[in-house]
Amino acid sequence: MQARIRRGSVALLIPLALLAGQQPAGAATADDPMTGAFARAAATYEVPRDLLVSLAYAETHLDGHDGEPSASGGYGVMHLVASRTLDRAATITKQPASTLKSDDAANITGGAAVLRAYADELGLDATARKDAAQWYEAIAKYGNASSADVARLYADTVYDLMAKGIKATTPAGETVTVPARAVEPDRGPYAKAKDLDNPNTFAANTDYPTAAWVPAHSSNYAVSNRPTGDKIDRIVIHVAQGSYAGTISWFQNGPRANPTSAHYVVRSSDGAVTQTVREKNRAFHAGNYNRRSVGIEHEGYVDNATWFTDTMYRSSAALTRNIADRYGIPKDRTHIVGHSQVPGATHTDPGSNWNWTKYMQYVTGGGGTPTNPHTAQSVCGSGFKVINSAALGTAGNVYLLYNSANGNNCVATIKKTNLGKATATSAYLEVKGKPRATDSGNFTYYAGPVKAAAADKCVKWGGKIGSSAHDSEFEHCS
Template structure:
C-alpha cells in the first residue's frame, strides 16, 4: 500500500461499476474472412486485439488507443452511438463515415457480426486501418508516430481541426498506456508525425472572434452546422438539460457539424479534463430535446450512459461550473426543477444521463459546495481485490477491482483478518457511498491501517 496523490471520487464510481467486466471470447470467422493469428498468452478482449494486430499488421498500441478513445473498450451490447457507430472500435455507417461498410468488404464479415461480436469488430477496424495505411504508403508500420494521418482518416471528422482533436487524443492514450477491461499497453513516448495536420491549429486555439462568440468564458467556440439548429428563441430560457453523448468528444463535435445529423447542443464537455466546447449560441435554439428546445440550454457530456468510467471528477466539476454560470447569468434557480436530465423532459425517449450520473454530487457542485469528505486514498495491488457489503469475508461481494487501483477511503473499521502476498491485517476501508448507487461498501485488502484515517 502507498499513499498517493488525490484521486477523484467519480473514478471510484467508474471502477466499481466496470471492474468486473468479463472476458469476451473470440468468435469463429466465416471462410472468406481473414483468419486472425491465435494468441495463447492472453484470452478474451486482449487476445482479440493481439489477433487483429497480427492479422493486419497494425500496431497493437494503435488499435487499443483508438478503441479506448472511442469506447473505453466497451461494446455497449451492440447498441449504436449517436452517429450510428458500433462496438469497441466504433465502426460507423452514416453519410460521412463508411468504416462499417469498408470493414465488411475487407473482411467478408456481415454487418451484424461486425456490430455485435467484439472480436470481429476489432478485426474489422484493423482491416480498415490496414487499408488506409496501404493507401498512405506507410512502410515502417512499427513506427507509431507514422500512423497519425491514418488514424485521423479513420475518424472521418467533419473538418481538419476536429480530426486533429481526435488523433491527438489517441496519441495521448498511447503515451499514457491503457489498463482496462483486461487489456494492457505500456506507456509509449511517441512523437507523432502529423503530416498535413502539422499546420492545422488545434481545436481550442482562441482568436478574438472565438472569444467574442462564446457565452461562457471558459468555453472554446466551434460552431455546429447551421442546418442543425434554429436562429433565435420563441420562449424564455428557463431550464438546463444534462445529456450524455453516447459517443466520444471529438465524434460528437464532428456529428454536430454534419449538416445531415439534424441535432446539436449548446455545449459539449470532455471526460478526461472537462474541456468545454460551445457549438450553438445560447440565444439560438439547439435541437436536443424536441418540443422543449425553445426554453432549454443543452449540455452534452462525453461518454455512454451504461459506462460510468466516462464521468470523471474533472467532467463533473467543469460541467457544474458551466451550469452555475448559465444559471446565475440567466436567473435560473439552481435546483432539480430547473436543471434536468434528458430523460426527465416530457416527450423524449432518451435515458441519459442514466443511473450512473451522480446527481447529488453534481448539484452540490452547482451550488458552490464541496461535497467531498476528508480526502484519504490509497492504491490497491494485485488482482481481484474484492469490494464487500460489510467488513466480513462472509459478506456478499459487490464487485472486484483490477489492481492496482486508486480508491477513496472515508473511514476504517476492524473486521475479519485478510491475508494476501504475505501480509495479514484486519483493518477494512469503508469506501465513499456512490450517491445511492452503492452504499456501505468495504474493500477486502491486507494493507495496514492508513495513518490519519479515522475509524467509522
C-alpha cells in the same frame, strides 16, 4: 517531428489467411479474449497494437454495448460506422456486418483492417507501419470528422491516451492495458489545422470563456434572439452516446433527416468544453424544451459509468453554474434536468449511472473545495512530463515540463483559487541566449502553455498569480 514518408499509389494488402477464410495465429485465450483479439488484429494488419487499443478506448472505453449503435451509428469496440468503416471492414475481412457489429474480436479485426487500408492509401510501407508516429493521418481519417480541426482533435485524443497509458476493464471484467508511451506524431497536413485544445484558440465570442468554438451546421439549430425572444429557464443534461470529437463532428454534419445539436459538449478525461451553438440560438436537443433551455452534452454512454469522471462533473457543474447565474436560473433539480425528464422525451440520458447528488453539490458549491479541471499536462499537451514545480502561495502552482521526444520545454501556471474568475495570472519560459516568452493576463483557470525548444539548453522559468510569484535561476543545463 518525424520525417515524412513518400506516398504513391499502392494496392491494399489483405492477409492471405483472411482471404482463405482462416483465422490468423495468436488466438485469444478464454481468460483474456479482448487482449488476444487486439494482439491478433494488430499482428495481422501490421497496426501498432497500443495505437489500436488507444483508438478503441477513445471511442468506446472498450465497451461494445451488446451490438447497439452509438448516436452517430457506430458499432462495437472499434465504433464501426455503417456505410463507411463497417462496410469496408466487411469487404476486407469477409465477415458479415452482423458479426462485426456484435462480436468483439471480429469488430476489433475489422477496425484494424480499415486502419491498414487507410495506411496503404497513404503510402505507408512496412518500415513506416512500425512507427506509431506515422499513423496520424490514418487515425484522423478513421474518425471521419467534418472538418480538419475536429479531425486533429480526434487523432490528438488517441495519441494523448497512448502517452498517458491505459488500464481499462471491459464489461466482461478483463483488464486491458497500454503502457505510457509518448509519441510525437507526424501530423502531415493536419499540422496546419486549429488545435482546439490550445487555449489560444478559444474564441472571444463564445458565451463561456474557457470553451473552444466549433460551430454546428446551420441546419442543426435555429437562429433566435434569446433571452429577448424566449426566456431561458432550464439547463438540460445529456449523455452523447459517443465520444467528444465524434459528438462535435456529428453536430457539424448536415443537413439530415434528424437535425441534432447542443450548446456545449464536455470531455470525460479532463473536462474540456466546446461550444457548438450560441446560447441565443435554439439548439435541437430537448424537444419541448428547445426554446427555453441550454443543452450540455457529455462524452460517454449511459450504461458505462467509467465515462463520468470527477473532473467531468466539476467542469460541467462550473459551466452550469455560470449559465444559471447569467440567466437567473434557480440551481435546483426543477430547473437543471436530465434529458429523460423533458416532457415527451423518449431518451433515457443521463441514466442511472449519472450521480445527480454529486453533480448538484458541485453546482451549488456544496461539494467541497472546487478543483481546477485543467492540469499542467493537459495544458501543455501530449508527451510533456512535469520535471519541476513551485507553489505560488495558496493561489496555485507553476510547472516546468519537458517533452523528451522533441526536446521542448513548457511552462504552465495552474490556479487553485478564484476558479472560473478572471484574475491576474502569468507564466514565462526563457531559454538561455534567447528572448523570454511570457503569457500574461486575466485568466480563469491557468496561464500558458509557454513552449520553446530547449534540448541541451539552460532555462529560466516561473509564473505569478496575484502577488505570489516564482522566478527560477537558469537550470536544467546539460
